[in-house]
Every structure is written in C-alpha cells, then in structure tokens.
Amino acid sequence: MLKPILMLALMWGIMPSFAADSAEVRPDLVKPRASLPIQLIKVPAPNPGEYFIPPYVADIPEDKYGAVVEWGRKIFTDTQTYGKRFVGNGLNCSSCHLSEGREPFSGPIWAAYPSYPDYRTKTRNVVTYEERVQDCFKYSLDGIAPTIDAPEMEALVAYSHWLSTGAPTNTHLPGRGFGSVKKPQEAQAERGKDTYMSHCSQCHGTDGLGKKHPDGRYMFPPLWGKDSFNRAAGMTKAKTMAQFIRANMPLGAPFSLSEQEAWDIAMYIWIQDRPYDPRKSLFVNMFIPVTPGQH
Amino acid sequence: MRVMSAKKLNKTLIFIVLIALLGLAWWAYQTLQQRPESVDEAALSAGEQLAAKGREGVLGCQTCHGAKGEGNFAAGFPRLAGLNRDYILKQLQDFARDPLQTRAHIEPIARDYERTPAIYEDLTVYSAGTRTDAIMNGIAKVLTIEEMQQLGLYYSLLPFTATPVAADVQTLERGAELALRGKPEYKMPRCTACHGPKGAGFGAHFPPLAGQPPAYLIKQINLWQSGARDNDHLSLMKNISNLLTDADKANVAAYFANLSYQVNEE
CATH class of the missing domain: 1.10.760.10 (Cytochrome c-like domain)
Known part of the structure; x- marks a missing residue:
C-alpha cells in the first residue's frame, strides 16, 4: 500500500506550482544600491549613424x-x-x-x-x-x-x-551579433537570482516562464521551461546570454546592467531546466553534465 | 488466456482507482482555477458612487473623465474605462505620494555617449514612483487606499469602444514604424513590445495606448522628459521618452488613435 502513496507524493512534486506573481512593489526597492562610485565602465552605446540602416517596410x-x-x-x-x-x-x-x-x-x-x-x-x-x-x-x-x-x-x-539591401558582402559590419562582454572573476547564480528578480521578473515572470496573452501566445518569451530554446541553442551558452542581456535587456535601457550583473543573470538562467539537446541521447542528456560554455 | 491472480488484480485495481482520483482532482483544480472571479458588489457600488458624486474634498471622477470613464478627447483627459484595476490603484498611489518623500533619483546613463564615455556604474539610486499633476495630486492625497481600490474595480469593469480618428497616410506610416519597429538604430524598442499588440495594454504595468486621447499620450511623454512623471519600472519609459522627437510623439499618438479598440463588451 506504500507504493501508491509514494507515487502520489512524487507526482505532487513534479506538478507545476501555481504561485501567483507577487503584488506590485517596485521590485528595485527590495535591494536599493547606493554605494560609492568606484567602478568606471565604458558604455559601448549605439551611436546612430554608425550602424547600417535597412530599408523600411513601407518600401x-x-x-x-x-x-x-x-x-x-x-x-x-x-x-x-x-x-x-x-x-x-x-x-x-x-x-x-x-x-x-x-x-x-x-x-x-x-x-x-x-x-x-x-x-x-x-x-x-x-x-x-x-x-x-x-x-x-x-x-x-x-x-x-x-x-x-x-x-x-x-x-x-x-x-x-x-x-540587407545595400549592405557590403563578407565584412564584419558594426553591430553584428550581440557585442562583447568580458567574463568577470566569478559569475554567481545566487547573485544573479537577486538581479533577475528586480530587473527581469516583471516581464518574464518570477518563474521565468514568460507571460502569455489570453489567446495562449507569448507576450514576453519564456527564458526556460518547455516553451524555451533547448540546451543546444547558442543562447544556452552563458557567454552569449550575457552578451544579449547586456546589449538589449531590459527593453528600453540597453547597456544599463554591468558586465558582472549580466553574467550573473546568465548563470542563473543557465542552471534552469530546458528542453534536451536533440543531438544527444536521452541518457547523455539526463546524466552527463555540461559546462556553461558548451552548447 | 492468462488469468490474473486475485491479489494482483486487486493491486492493479487500486492503482487504477488512484490514478483516476488523481485525474479527477486535477480536473477539479483546473475548473476551479478557470472560474471567473466573483465581483465584490459592495466595493463596486461604492466605487460607482465615488466616481459619480465624489465626497467631501474629492471631485467626482466623472467631472473630467466622462460619464462612463470614456475620457475627454478634446481636453486630453484620459480614458479610465477598462483599464487594469491594479494600474489605476498604482497611479492613484503615485499621485498621492509627495515627491519630497522619495529618495533622490540619479540618471545612471549619461545621454551624450560620445562626450562622456565613462559613467559611474554603481551610482544607481531608485525612487518610489511619483506623478505630478495640478488636479490629481490634490484629489489623490485625500483618498484612502480602500477608495482607490474601489475606483480601480469600478473603472476596470466599464465597457469602452474607441472611435478611430482619421489621419493622413504619411503620419500613420511613420507612426506605425515607431509603434511596430521602434528606432532600432537608437536601440529604442517598439511600443507594442510591452503595451501589447495593437496597443491594447498588458497586465498591471503596461497600460493600453489605443483608445486614449492623443493629447494625453503626448502630454505624458513630455512629463517623462521633464521628470514630472517618474513612476516607471527601472526608468524604462523615461529612457524611451528621451529618444522621442516632437514629430515622433505626434505620429505615434495619431497611429494609436487611429486603431479600433474595444474592451469589456456591452
């Protein structure tokens, strides 16, 4: 008789939790940062005119x-x-x-x-x-x-x-890819979780599973979980994710996160569960560990 | 044909029944989740009362925002019908907050990147939200939080149908370029990335842009630019406003006023 109970407990464990997002508090107030300006960084901000401008949709x-x-x-x-x-x-x-x-x-x-x-x-x-x-x-x-x-x-x-109308062929155009981010001394997923909760969770959700319209489409895409990119995607590599975060996120304030913060968030996203690598067998996917650099 | 032993059959039966029970519980849970929220009728009628007549020291909302919360397009008073209730509550709280109570806000990113390439990375101090408005500040300071919630509930349930405002093709084309694609060369995101496709709004933090008076939208962008409105998450809307020219504001406001939009069907 013990077996079914055990199974029940197991199944309860794997069921998704339905905790609602926390109510409106400006999440930044959770951890206000007010310290001395000790680190000077360079802002590789977009300089209009420097980048190629594609034709307009109306054309x-x-x-x-x-x-x-x-x-x-x-x-x-x-x-x-x-x-x-x-x-x-x-x-x-x-x-x-x-x-x-x-x-x-x-x-x-x-x-x-x-x-x-x-x-x-x-x-x-x-x-x-x-x-x-x-x-x-x-x-x-x-x-x-x-x-x-x-x-x-x-x-x-x-x-x-x-x-690409008018773009030169076979050259490295400025703005290609996601830009570069230097790897800091250490990237910590725990610290990344704090930054994630204050900077990202309002749109992508505290569970990282994105937010949906009533019609089932994603308004804000999931960062992990079954509806996100799989383990073989370039974005799974922590470096690529850090580059993307620093250059684009949060929407409207690119390059506002430091390299350290971007790497921390990338590590926090990397440790989450996502669809398996289709190039590998189920056994390898489940039991062979990978590093944040692999993809 | 193989016959199951009674013991084995018993075990199998128990297992099947357990699985069935689990499924039933799951189904019941899902059904309960999908049930529409019951509306607090007392709060609703209190909100209606307050919106219609106001009380001592509070002007009725209908005076400016229209009899059904439809706003005033000529004067630029915003539409309230069908807005998210938590959004209304937050805005009223921000109106009520004294700007002097909040902490200093220091813009972490220097605007002119070429001349000041170095910024202080760690000099970010966030403030609680404030909104400056000659009329609303006085009203919101008198309201209690219960009254704010009642008003939010009342207005979130009101129906609204927008009347599209005509505009010339060039204005609409430029407005659509901003609303649907933003300004990629400045890394300014499109409006619809957060405010929902067709500008219908999303959740408590991203209000609808469609169905709002263009004059109101333009005024809000101006307030963000001047700093009189400062109640957005991570200063995102402030950064975006700083990338908009006067022509951009007019074009994009005309684009959203041109959309057809309906909420809470009658």
Missing part, C-alpha cells in the same frame, strides 16, 4: 519578390502562426532578433546574411546562410529544420536578402 516592392519578402517578414515576426510546422516551442524569430531583425547588437539580419557562407565553430565546417537558419529552427526554436527548398525557408532568405 517593400509591390511585385512577386515583394510578396515573398512580406511573407518572410510574417514568418520572422510571427513564427508561431506562419512557421508553426517547424517550431517546437513558444518562441518567434523576433524574440531574439529584436525589431524584426533590424536592431544592432541583437543578431541583426542585415549583418548576418551578407557574411555567409562562413566557417562555423559549432559544427566545424563552412555553412551557408540556409544551413545556419536550419540550426536556428533545430536548436533555438526546438523544432525541425525546414529543407533548403521549403517555401518558408525561401521566404525567410528573401526577407533577409531584402533587409
């Missing part, structure tokens, strides 16, 4: 090419509707590539598209742009890779091609 040509570009834009911004057959989680392309792939330091498409084919450290070979996008679908969107001749892939490539 998409009204022909068949323009129609495919517009469709690609829809797939990019609303992958949950237009690319759903390839997507396994709750994210869109524009969850990480902000402003429809236009924003410098958030993986701008106008900097990525002209730089492929390129050598890729992750796979240790030279990949084309299409192969790179396939990896996004497999890992960041935790789904299946569209074939290179899939209509969705063609539309996405057309959109990227249009966004």
Whole structure:
C-alpha cells in the first residue's frame, strides 16, 4: 500500500506550482544600491549613424519578390502562426532578433546574411546562410529544420536578402551579433537570482516562464521551461546570454546592467531546466553534465 | 488466456482507482482555477458612487473623465474605462505620494555617449514612483487606499469602444514604424513590445495606448522628459521618452488613435 502513496507524493512534486506573481512593489526597492562610485565602465552605446540602416517596410516592392519578402517578414515576426510546422516551442524569430531583425547588437539580419557562407565553430565546417537558419529552427526554436527548398525557408532568405539591401558582402559590419562582454572573476547564480528578480521578473515572470496573452501566445518569451530554446541553442551558452542581456535587456535601457550583473543573470538562467539537446541521447542528456560554455 | 491472480488484480485495481482520483482532482483544480472571479458588489457600488458624486474634498471622477470613464478627447483627459484595476490603484498611489518623500533619483546613463564615455556604474539610486499633476495630486492625497481600490474595480469593469480618428497616410506610416519597429538604430524598442499588440495594454504595468486621447499620450511623454512623471519600472519609459522627437510623439499618438479598440463588451 506504500507504493501508491509514494507515487502520489512524487507526482505532487513534479506538478507545476501555481504561485501567483507577487503584488506590485517596485521590485528595485527590495535591494536599493547606493554605494560609492568606484567602478568606471565604458558604455559601448549605439551611436546612430554608425550602424547600417535597412530599408523600411513601407518600401517593400509591390511585385512577386515583394510578396515573398512580406511573407518572410510574417514568418520572422510571427513564427508561431506562419512557421508553426517547424517550431517546437513558444518562441518567434523576433524574440531574439529584436525589431524584426533590424536592431544592432541583437543578431541583426542585415549583418548576418551578407557574411555567409562562413566557417562555423559549432559544427566545424563552412555553412551557408540556409544551413545556419536550419540550426536556428533545430536548436533555438526546438523544432525541425525546414529543407533548403521549403517555401518558408525561401521566404525567410528573401526577407533577409531584402533587409540587407545595400549592405557590403563578407565584412564584419558594426553591430553584428550581440557585442562583447568580458567574463568577470566569478559569475554567481545566487547573485544573479537577486538581479533577475528586480530587473527581469516583471516581464518574464518570477518563474521565468514568460507571460502569455489570453489567446495562449507569448507576450514576453519564456527564458526556460518547455516553451524555451533547448540546451543546444547558442543562447544556452552563458557567454552569449550575457552578451544579449547586456546589449538589449531590459527593453528600453540597453547597456544599463554591468558586465558582472549580466553574467550573473546568465548563470542563473543557465542552471534552469530546458528542453534536451536533440543531438544527444536521452541518457547523455539526463546524466552527463555540461559546462556553461558548451552548447 | 492468462488469468490474473486475485491479489494482483486487486493491486492493479487500486492503482487504477488512484490514478483516476488523481485525474479527477486535477480536473477539479483546473475548473476551479478557470472560474471567473466573483465581483465584490459592495466595493463596486461604492466605487460607482465615488466616481459619480465624489465626497467631501474629492471631485467626482466623472467631472473630467466622462460619464462612463470614456475620457475627454478634446481636453486630453484620459480614458479610465477598462483599464487594469491594479494600474489605476498604482497611479492613484503615485499621485498621492509627495515627491519630497522619495529618495533622490540619479540618471545612471549619461545621454551624450560620445562626450562622456565613462559613467559611474554603481551610482544607481531608485525612487518610489511619483506623478505630478495640478488636479490629481490634490484629489489623490485625500483618498484612502480602500477608495482607490474601489475606483480601480469600478473603472476596470466599464465597457469602452474607441472611435478611430482619421489621419493622413504619411503620419500613420511613420507612426506605425515607431509603434511596430521602434528606432532600432537608437536601440529604442517598439511600443507594442510591452503595451501589447495593437496597443491594447498588458497586465498591471503596461497600460493600453489605443483608445486614449492623443493629447494625453503626448502630454505624458513630455512629463517623462521633464521628470514630472517618474513612476516607471527601472526608468524604462523615461529612457524611451528621451529618444522621442516632437514629430515622433505626434505620429505615434495619431497611429494609436487611429486603431479600433474595444474592451469589456456591452
């Protein structure tokens, strides 16, 4: 008779908790920081004019090419509707590539598209742009890779091609990727949790599972859990996450967190549970530990 | 055919029944969760009373915000109908807070990055929120927190349907560019990233932009720029306001006034 009770207890343990978000207190008041200005840092803030400016959406040509570009834009911004057959989680392309792939330091498409084919450290070979996008679908969107001749892939490539109108080919454009963040002496997930709760939890939730509309779509994307990117995604690597956080988060105040804080938050996100690495077996995923640098 | 022994059958039955019970409990829990919240009728009627007639020292809200909380588009008084109740409560509390009571606020990021590349990383002091307004400060200071909650409840349940305001194509196009894509070259996020797609608002912290008088929206951006309104999380809206030009404000306010919007259907 003990077995069922034990099972019940186990099942209760794995059920998600339903604690509501704490009521409105300005979370920053939990831990006010008022110390002496001892650390001077450089702000690599965007300097308008320094970055490539892609064409405006209103200028998409009204022909068949323009129609495919517009469709690609829809797939990019609303992958949950237009690319759903390839997507396994709750994210869109524009969850990480902000402003429809236009924003410098958030993986701008106008900097990525002209730089492929390129050598890729992750796979240790030279990949084309299409192969790179396939990896996004497999890992960041935790789904299946569209074939290179899939209509969705063609539309996405057309959109990227249009966004890169006038961009020089095969150069490292300023604003490419997520910028650089130096690794501090130590990054602590515990400290990261405090910063997360005061700076991130209002939108992404205290549980990190994002916030949803009544219709089930994500308003603020999940940072971990089953609807987030999987363990093989680039964002899982703490360094990449720290770079993204520092350059883009919180929305509206980029570069406001210090390198230390960005790394702490990245470590706090890294220790959370997320979908398994599809390249590895279940056994390896469950029992073989990985380091924050692996992805 | 193999026949189960009675003992084994018994065990299996117990297991199945337990699983079924668990499922039933789960279903009941889900159903209870989905049940709509019961409305506190006494608080609702008290809020209605207060909104209509006010009391000693308090002007009735309807005087400026309209008989059904629809606002006054000509004078730029905001619409209250259908706003989040916690949002209304927070704003009233911020109106009531004396700016002198709050701690100093020091902008951590220097605006002109080229000339002042070095900033003090650790010199961030956060303040509790304050909102300066000639009319609302006086009213909010007299209200008790219960009355604020009653007003929030009353106005959050009122229906509202926006009347789209026409504007020329160029204004709308520029407004849409800001509302849907922001200013990527300045790293200014789009309005809809937080205020919800179609500007319908999201939760207690992100009020709707659609269905508000354009004059009110522009005035709020100006207040943020001047520092008279300072009650946003991590100064996010303040930073964003500082990136908006006067033309941007007019365009984006026209864009949101042009959207059709409905809340709490009648």
